[in-house]
């Protein structure tokens with residue numbers, strides 16, 4: 335649905351987007367994840383034909399964003415960052431203006447607007463002046479606008495920024511529902527959001543793609559091996575040696591707390607050492623008080639990638 | 649092309665939802681009324697010619713105030729982004745905005761029609777000259793607005809847009825005024841570029857095709873430039 339090839343955008347001396355390539359497939363929700371200034375908004379502005387790329391190509395719904403801008407714009411619904419709206423207009427009036435601008439036929443207009451108002455839960459403010467709306471409602475009006483012409487592709491720039499936790503949940507739920515009928519590209523710097531919504535995620539930093547995979551794969555890709563955290567009663571010294579001798583163990587960290595010791599055991603990639611740990615501890619008369627596999631969250635991957643640390647510390 | 653109407657309608661609504669439109673109309677009415685009564689008192693002629701000559705100054709100051717928000721406001725608040733990512737052409741946006749400002753301009757000068765009734769009451773006015781004056785006034789408005797629109801398109805700041813617009817219009821007016829009556833290629837060139845000479849012909853009751861061409865082509869050229877400026881964002 336969206337295909338980006340070697341896209342770059344340069345502002346004076348700095349590259350806001352630097353040679354990125356990716357694809358958004360029909361029907362998927364793709365997350366564009368990155369810290370401030372990573373180039374998410376810039377990428378989206380290029381895809382929505384708001385500004386041109388310095389080099390590279392992008393096609394949206396089969397149309398080139400530079401040469402067939404008008405056709406591209408017909409196919410997309412765009413929620414810009416910070417949701418700029420006309421403050422003097424009323425909500426419904428604004429949606430009607432946008433629907434007309436997006437060439438929605440007269441017959442469908444009324445129905446579609448009512449539908450969007452309901453979907454985005456803005457019925458109670460539909461006659462209110464936009465300038466008096468709260469941030470959350472503005473966000474939803476923006477979302478309703480991006481939906482009004484029932485576009486194939488939705489491009490949402492930080493759709494949940496500035497909302498309270500309840501509203502965030504509602505908007506995420508809404509996006510999830512929309513994902514069933516639309517192809518969605520959304521940007522965010524909130525990790526759980528990506529984990530919750532997106533099938534695939536692209537992590538960008540300083541204009542470059544640093545990782546791109548399915549949300550679940552990214553976890554294992556950067557996890558390296560398992561990290562097993564233990565709390566054991568028994569002879570720490572002896573147990574440490576025993577653990578170190580298990581096949582597939584890379585590193586053992588031992589913290590001696592008297593009769594009870596804490597261990598962190600790092601395994602090689604793809605090796606499950608939990609059974610061996612259990613039996614070797616039992617053999618050495620230790621009692622396992624706790625054993626858990628520390629799973630790495632996207633949060634850690636994100637931090638790891640964007641700060642370029644060599645190793646993930648759990 | 650349908651979007652021109654959509655843009656036009658929104659802009660007109662926006663004008664009348666803000667106090668600016670009413671203030672402009674009030675200011676214009678007060679000043680044009682003042683010039684009308686003063687000139688009538690001095691010349692004792694039942695014509696709009698002299699009062700409208702002074703009105704040009706007022707229009708040079710008020711028209712940029714009409715146009716200042718058209719693009720500058722959208723640039724500032726960022727609404728230009730959803731606008732330009734909607735499936736509308738740059739020309740539709742520019743022309744819709746132009747027409748809305750022109751409509752407000754014409755609404756602003758409409759109350760002066762009352763003076764004609766007054767003139768008829770005190771004497772017998774030259775209707776031909778009055779009608780051609782109004783044609784000139786409307787054409788001049790189109791030119792003023794396209795200049796204001798251009799200035800608004802290149803800035804985020806409405807005040808800056810208004811000030812530059814006023815200065816530009818006053819220069820255009822003054823170069824015509826200052827060189828009227830002088831001989832030489834330079835002066836006649838300045839006279840041609842300036843608005844004053846062209847408009848004066850209209851007030852005399854003459855509709856010269858050269859003057860019409862001047863206004864229409866100058867306006868069209870400027871609108872073309874504005875479209876290019878708006879468009880330039882897409883290839884910059």
Ligand SMILES: Nc1ncnc2c1ncn2[C@@H]1O[C@H](COP(=O)(O)OP(=O)(O)OP(=O)(O)O)[C@@H](O)[C@H]1O
Pocket residue numbers: 345349350351368369370371372373374375376377415523
């Ligand atoms: N008009 C501009 N002129 C110069 N530099 C710009 C311009 N717009 C963006 N940049 C730069 O481009 C880089 C990428 O900006 P962009 O807005 O795409 O980041 P982002 O990923 O959306 O960040 P955020 O999470 O803060 O929204 C930044 O370093 C920014 O300073």
Ligand SMILES: [Mg+2]
Pocket residue numbers: 374375376415491
């Ligand atoms: Mg951004």
